[in-house]
Amino acid sequence: MTQVVLFNVFNGLIVGAFYALMALGLSLILNLSGVINFAHGGFLAIGGYLAYTLIPFIGFWGALVLAPFVTAFLGIIVERLLIRRVYGRDPLYSLLLTFGLAFMFEDGTRFIWGAQSLPYQVPGWLLSPLSSAYFFLTGYRLFMVLIVAVAVGALFLILSYSRLGIRIRAGTLDLETVAVLGVNVRILRSLNFGLGVYLAGLAGVLAVGQLGLEPTIGSSLIMPSFVAIIVGGLGSLPGTLLGGLLIGVASGVTTVFFPSATEAVMYVMMAAVLLVRPRGLLGEEGRF
Amino acid sequence: MASVDLRKQAPNILVWLLLLAMPYWLVAVGSYVELGTRVVVLGLAAMSLNFLLGYTGVLSFGHAAYFGLGAYGAGMTIRYLVPSTSAGIAVGVLVGTVAAAIIGPLIIRLRGVYFAMVTIAFGQVFYFVAFRWNVVTGGDDGLIGWTRLPLNFGIASIDILHRATAFYYLVLVLFAVAVGLMAWLLRSPFGRTLIAIRENERRARFLGIPVDRHIWISWVISCGFVSLAGALYALMNNFVDPRALYWTQSGDFVIMAVLGGMRSFWGPLIGAAIFVVLQDYLSSQTANWMSFLGLFFVLVVLFFPRGILGMMRRKAVS
Numbered sequence: 001m002t003q004v005v006l007f008n009v010f011n012g013l014i015v016g017a018f019y020a021l022m023a024l025g026l027s028l029i030l031n032l033s034g035v036i037n038f039a040h041g042g043f044l045a046i047g048g049y050l051a052y053t054l055i056p057f058i059g060f061w062g063a064l065v066l067a068p069f070v071t072a073f074l075g076i077i078v079e080r081l082l083i084r085r086v087y088g089r090d091p092l093y094s095l096l097l098t099f100g101l102a103f104m105f106e107d108g109t110r111f112i113w114g115a116q117s118l119p120y121q122v123p124g125w126l127l128s129p130l131s132s133a134y135f136f137l138t139g140y141r142l143f144m145v146l147i148v149a150v151a152v153g154a155l156f157l158i159l160s161y162s163r164l165g166i167r168i169r170a171g172t173l174d175l176e177t178v179a180v181l182g183v184n185v186r187i188l189r190s191l192n193f194g195l196g197v198y199l200a201g202l203a204g205v206l207a208v209g210q211l212g213l214e215p216t217i218g219s220s221l222i223m224p225s226f227v228a229i230i231v232g233g234l235g236s237l238p239g240t241l242l243g244g245l246l247i248g249v250a251s252g253v254t255t256v257f258f259p260s261a262t263e264a265v266m267y268v269m270m271a272a273v274l275l276v277r278p279r280g281l282l283g284e285e286g287r288f
Numbered sequence: 289m290a291s292v293d294l295r296k297q298a299p300n301i302l303v304w305l306l307l308l309a310m311p312y313w314l315v316a317v318g319s320y321v322e323l324g325t326r327v328v329v330l331g332l333a334a335m336s337l338n339f340l341l342g343y344t345g346v347l348s349f350g351h352a353a354y355f356g357l358g359a360y361g362a363g364m365t366i367r368y369l370v371p372s373t374s375a376g377i378a379v380g381v382l383v384g385t386v387a388a389a390i391i392g393p394l395i396i397r398l399r400g401v402y403f404a405m406v407t408i409a410f411g412q413v414f415y416f417v418a419f420r421w422n423v424v425t426g427g428d429d430g431l432i433g434w435t436r437l438p439l440n441f442g443i444a445s446i447d448i449l450h451r452a453t454a455f456y457y458l459v460l461v462l463f464a465v466a467v468g469l470m471a472w473l474l475r476s477p478f479g480r481t482l483i484a485i486r487e488n489e490r491r492a493r494f495l496g497i498p499v500d501r502h503i504w505i506s507w508v509i510s511c512g513f514v515s516l517a518g519a520l521y522a523l524m525n526n527f528v529d530p531r532a533l534y535w536t537q538s539g540d541f542v543i544m545a546v547l548g549g550m551r552s553f554w555g556p557l558i559g560a561a562i563f564v565v566l567q568d569y570l571s572s573q574t575a576n577w578m579s580f581l582g583l584f585f586v587l588v589v590l591f592f593p594r595g596i597l598g599m600m601r602r603k604a605v606s
Contacts, residue, residue, distance in 0.1 A: 030401065034401065036401055036404065036405060082586065082590075085590060086589065089593075090347075091347060091400050091401040091404065092341075092347055092404075092542070092546065093589050093593060095347075095349060095401075095404055095539075095542070096539070096542060096543055096546060096585055096588070096589050097585065097586055097589040097590075099536075099539045099543075099582075099585055100581075100582040100583065100584065100585025100586040100589070101582060101585075101586065102582070103536075103578050103579065103581055103582030103585065104578075104579050104582035104583060104586075105582075106578065107576055107578035107579040107582065108579060111576055111579070219536075223408075223409060223412050223535065226405050226408065226409045227409050229405070230402075230405060230406060230409060234402055260420040260421065261420075263412070263416040263420070264413055264416045264417060264420070267409060267410065267412055267413040267416075268413070270406075270409060270410075271391075271394060271410070274394045274395070274406065275394055278397055278398065
């Protein structure tokens with residue numbers, strides 16, 4: 001029993017790490033530009049499919065490095081062409097715009113790569129269990145957790161110390177003042193969007209090794225990311241990280257005791273958080 | 289007694305005439321009655337959403353949940369409890385309204401994007417319940433094994449199952465009641481207060497209006513009507529599946545309202561008509577209709593943000 005619980009907690013942690021990666025990207029974009037990017041799941045899927053296409057040419061490691069960058073580049077193009085047009089307008093329009101984009105991405109991936117689930121090649125040595133007692137601890141899973149940890153660590157370092165990161169944080173608080181101080185806000189928003197989409201692309205490359213590659217992978221992961229943001233608190237990136245891990249573990253544990261409530265439990269958590277603390281666990285008072 | 293201003297009433301009269309004669313002119317232009325039923329049902333859903341979206345200024349992206357609850361409420365009542373169409377509709381509306389009333393207090397203090405996110409996420413609870421609770425809801429395959437039943441008035445019964453036109457008129461009667469109620473509410477002091485909240489929430493609050501309570505009531509009313517639309521939707525298809533509850537359905541309602549014009553009473557109905565016809569056409573023409581639908585969303589946002597009626601009104605003013 002302990003084994004099963006441990007297994008599911010670990011599993012939940014991995015899934016939670018995906019939610020967190022995705023939700024962090026969403027949060028970055030939401031905080032600076034006020035846009036909820038429904039197409040985020042679509043970018044995740046594109047990241048995964050790009051990796052699938054690239055692996056035969058440049059191998060798994062090459063794809064792991066390259067695919068998220070290509071996805072981010074695509075994200076910046078989309079932002080330049082479309083999303084920047086709805087900045088500053090009623091949030092309704094950004095919701096609808098990215099909603100339509102999500103449809104197009106999902107259908108586009110289905111059109112290019114087909115509707116069936118694709119096999120995914122991960123280096124063999126990563127797949128063998130590390131210990132026979134804890135059979136679920138395959139190298140790939142540990143590796144994923146590691147990559148997510150590195151990515152999140154790097155993100156927080158960038159935000160804390162790099163010039164871009166400091167500008168992003170400043171812009172989150174008061175974009176107008178940042179613009180007045182001579183920062184090109186248009187470029188800042190583009191780069192920030194690209195950074196967010198990069199995280200989605202990275203999550204995509206990693207997720208498909210774990211969850212399989214399907215066109216609907218994006219739309220199935222985006223709602224939990226919303227929940228992660230709400231639970232953690234809007235406007236707080238550490239909160240988003242915490243929220244993602246929490247709901248991942250919660251649904252992992254629920255799988256053991258009440259499998260049919262695996263998904264529902266995170267929404268129950270969200271309701272509980274909203275009831276006692278409407279701004280979310282680490283959210284700031286009165287920001288939204 | 290104020291005399292009826294014919295010029296002012298002309299659009300209303302036109303809409304009602306078109307709706308009343310719909311089964312006849314639809315067939316005459318080579319379409320079918322069921323398409324008209326779908327327009328009216330989804331139009332009701334979009335107009336109900338617009339009660340909140342356009343007239344209270346609150347951005348809900350989760351109305352599919354209550355639409356779906358109405359649908360499942362109606363279907364499950366007929367399937368398991370009482371073999372009666374009217375009981376199904378009543379239970380469907382009740383279930384959707386009560387669920388909205390319970391969830392209301394959790395969300396009414398939130399605004400803007402946050403409100404949208406939370407409503408859409410809450411909708412997913414009901415989706416997963418419907419999806420996972422196979423034994424009762426039929427899971428992913430949907431709730432089958434039931435049909436709408438003849439309406440029984442004691443002396444006569446109307447066969448709404450086999451006569452599409454009869455069912456259309458049943459839907460239209462309920463639509464008329466719902467829409468009439470909404471119009472009456474919007475004209476009442478309560479409705480005017482909602483518009484005041486939309487225009488300037490802070491000022492409304494300073495005037496002593498209990499804003500949160502008004503938004504809660506508006507939310508419940510809006511969800512109640514949308515669950516009526518959901519119940520009718522289930523009866524129309526003789527079937528419910530979890531997709532009626534899925535978050536993409538909410539997006540469809542919002543785009544209908546925006547496309548027709550959020551600031552006009554009939555706008556969402558027009559939006560629904562265009563949406564239904566377009567979806568019907570696209571899905572018959574191409575397997576990639578989702579891409580085109582997505583493109584349609586993008587184009588509406590970029591080029592018709594005020595909706596069709598909004599644009600027409602603007603032209604008339606200038």
